[in-house]
Amino acid sequence: MGLMDILLIIIPSTLLWAAPLIFTALGGNFSERSGVVNIGLEGLMVIGAFAAIVFNLTFVDSLGNLTPWIALLVAMVVGALLSVLHAVASITFRADQTVSGVAINLLAVGAALFLVKLIYGKGQTDIIQKGFSKVDIPLLSDIPLLGELFFSNTYYTSYVAIVFAFIAWYVMFKTPFGLRLRAVGEHPMAADTMGINVTRMRYIGVIISGGLAGIGGGVYAQAISSDFSHATISGQGFMALAALIFGKWHPLGAMGAALFFGFAQSLSIIGSSLPFLKNVPNVYLLITPYVLTILALAGFIGRAEAPKASGTHYIKGSR
Template sequence: MSLFYNMFTITLMISAPIIIAALGGLFSERSGVVNIALDGIMLVGAFVTAAVVVVLDPSGANSKTAILIGLAAGTLAGMVFSLLHAYASIDLNADQTVSGTALNLLAAGITVYLCQIFFNQQRTPAFIRGITRIDVPVLKDIPVLGEMFFKQVHPTFYLTIVLVFVTWYVVFKTPFGLRMRSCGEFPQASASMGINVRRMRYFGVLVSGALAGLAGGVMVLTQDVQFTVVTVHGFGFIAIAALIFGKWNPFGVLGAGMFFGFSQTLGFYAKDIPFLATLPTEFFSMFPYVLTIIALVIFAGKSVGPKASGEIYDTGKR
């Protein structure tokens, strides 16, 4: 039973950045812009977060303050970086897939380049400690559930749950969310009702950038001890898969993110599970990504996203 509890705790840790980034993608796509640059934005957010933590807290004496400032900086960096995608796809009418791909490539190069400039190496120095696990008083004593959700869990998971509910409320329960969703379904009709489609789409992309930057920061501070170019290792693309798998709904994204997080965790603990221990370790290294492809093949055709997502907004179209 202890093996299950340990696996579940790691699953929550790994799922958090996937879910946060996927929620960012939800805002972008609900406004009508496909953002496949989530992986690159996560990379930028991870670099900025790690760099700020290293610079502000070389001794580890006041790590909580450094971590909070680092996460805020990573969030802001993700938002600023996503401006490139917003400008290219909204103002220049560029193909959104090409723009997102370009940002992914740019992120890998620019983060390594900045590491060379600031730290004279292709990575940041290791920080002494990142986000530490916590026990929630009283709740940790609840049978079974206490062990799973409230004992030795990273607080970033609770932040993720809050973001899921906030996203659900903003997108589905507010007039602003209704206007944003209308821009992702039929922007011409939205414009005829006086809605500024350009502004709504900028909002969606910038929020997606902020959340993806935060996801990158969360990932580097919970799953690593320094930033490298492989810190994110494709989690942004898994977040996109979770968004599709979750049918562009915050609670669906939560379940899909947990599913993909567990698939990653399974690789870590395979050697401790008798009927899996005989399989090659390489199998479990590729397992999450193979599972992502399989999930997309099975469910992508059944998942219907916003109708105008990915389409260039043409004011003359009827």
């Protein structure tokens, strides 16, 4: 197997596994840039995956090929609605943001599994018939070498995620909205004195976070797992949070870190097909993404500076 053959396996697989992490890490970025820690990304991905699969199975006969895309919109709405609970608890009632995030994770898993058993009478849903499938990107796949490596035998969702990362960067650093969002996450009292509604901006940041994490869960469920069960989302939300920290709370940095973790996840699946990994026991390949997540956090959490007011409650008029 030559280098080109290896790259033809690794690159599309990396892009596939990275897409859900990119969406979710971008969501976490909006929340934390507004000053609200959101470790409930795992639960928001779970509820997004659940909503996407149930919608897909229910409406595939009437919507046809549009089903997976519309299911992503549904996952986004459901994720955003669940994130409102986190916003109310952590912003309005000033509850501990970490505890609130943990509650979101537990609530999402419990509610999703309860509803799956209620609807389908078993611990998992049926397998969807219309999910995201591999495609050759028109025109781009015809580019010599690069087209074959990056735009052939891949998924539209991977490139939508990358485009979203650049859109998030532009919104966050090149628009008045982004400036206000970062201001309430860095110095909410100063932002308040300038007439910025700190509470409203933080609510918006958390709700955007829930919507994007819901999309991340929907992409994962419809492109990778093709059904929903208790093990559909198993740590991807925490990987996205690690990617956010690894990327130093920057949209493009988070995208780069998500691609790295996507590569690690893909190795656990395709490793046995690669000549330099085929003799490595499968259990080591399976734990690789989680080990790299821990190493990344251990190595960078002390050097990566979060927004100064992240995790800090703001009471109007207080110092």
